Every structure is written in C-alpha cells, then in structure tokens.
Amino acid sequence: MxxxxxxxxxxxxxxxxxxxxxxxxxxxxxxxxxxxxxxxxxxxxxxxxxxxxxxxxxxxxxxxxxxxxxxGSTEPGGAVLFWHVDDVTVALERLISMGAKEYEPRVDRPSGFITASVVDPFGNVLGVMYNPHYLEVLAATKG
Known part of the structure; x- marks a missing residue:
C-alpha cells in the first residue's frame, strides 16, 4: 500500500x-x-x-x-449516516415538525455523544448526532 x-x-x-x-x-x-x-x-x-x-x-x-x-429496499433500514448538529433536541423537533417520523428517539450515550434519527417523508433514514470529537477535529483544522 x-x-x-x-x-x-x-x-x-x-x-x-x-x-x-x-x-x-x-x-x-x-x-x-x-x-x-x-x-x-x-x-x-x-x-x-x-x-x-x-x-x-x-x-x-x-x-x-x-x-x-x-x-434496493424502499423501507428504512441498513446503515445510518449521522450528521453532526449542535443540539439534537432542536434538530429532532425541527425534522418532526417538517413531517419526518421518529426512527430512533434521542439517546444520551457515553462520553457526551447524543443521537437520534428520523425517516424523512421520502423513506430515508436521517441521523443527527452531537459528537464532541467532531467539534475537537473541527477546531484543530481551523487552528
């Protein structure tokens, strides 16, 4: 390699x-x-x-x-890509207010990670996550 x-x-x-x-x-x-x-x-x-x-x-x-x-399946499932958000609760509320359906509720995970996911109105799973490592890497790249 x-x-x-x-x-x-x-x-x-x-x-x-x-x-x-x-x-x-x-x-x-x-x-x-x-x-x-x-x-x-x-x-x-x-x-x-x-x-x-x-x-x-x-x-x-x-x-x-x-x-x-x-x-290809038309049903939600498989891999979930999580987009980093600053506030999972706010993001989840906004997505649901726009017609998305909760797939996995907000889950507070170890080490400060928070996740949730929805199914958009078109059948796709959309994950949102607060990820402290994302912010650390972002800060280091802008350093």
Whole structure:
C-alpha cells in the first residue's frame, strides 16, 4: 500500500425519492440552501440533485427513485449516516415538525455523544448526532 488511506472521507450520501421535486423542496427548506448541481436522467428529466453543506462541504444527493438499484429496499433500514448538529433536541423537533417520523428517539450515550434519527417523508433514514470529537477535529483544522 502507498500509505494513502483507502477511505479518505465521505464524498456523497445519497437518498432516493420517488418525488424528486418534493424531496428537493423539503431538503432545501431544511438546509436553508438550494441544490448547487443537477444531472438529468436518460429521459432528460432531472434525475439527481446535490447540496453541499456543513463545515466540510459534504455532499447530500437526492436521486429519483426510478434509479434505485434493482432489489434496493424502499423501507428504512441498513446503515445510518449521522450528521453532526449542535443540539439534537432542536434538530429532532425541527425534522418532526417538517413531517419526518421518529426512527430512533434521542439517546444520551457515553462520553457526551447524543443521537437520534428520523425517516424523512421520502423513506430515508436521517441521523443527527452531537459528537464532541467532531467539534475537537473541527477546531484543530481551523487552528
């Protein structure tokens, strides 16, 4: 191996939505920004939209449900990506007020970690977490 880590950082998290326009509006309202990138599907209609957000400008992509891989589940489950938030309770309340359904309630975990997750109106699991290590790393990079 060359010394370069095989996993270098999160590039894009993608969520599928059967109504791409509704999902785009919902996430634009939640994030307070519009998507910066759009790519058409083979039929010329929008098939993918992408937001850049957060301290590291991570990508959140929305994919038209027509392009869900064969055999892909339409039910919540599997891996949960947790986005760092400053206040899990406030974030959870906001998500639920926008129509998300609680998936896992707020859980106070050891060492100052707090997590919760919801299912967005389009069937995707969205995790939120207060992570003290995230803030330590962020402070060190801005040092």
């Amino acid at each position: 060359s010394g370069t880590p095989i996993l270098r950082g999160m590039a894009t998290v993608t969520y599928f939505a059967d109504d791409l326009d509704a999902a785009t509006r919902w996430y634009a309202e939640l994030l307070g920004i519009e998507p910066y990138f759009e790519f058409p599907g083979p039929d010329g209609k929008p098939g993918y939209r992408e937001f850049r957000l957060g301290d590291y400008q991570h990508e959140l992509g929305l994919i038209d449900g027509r392009y869900r891989p064969g055999g």
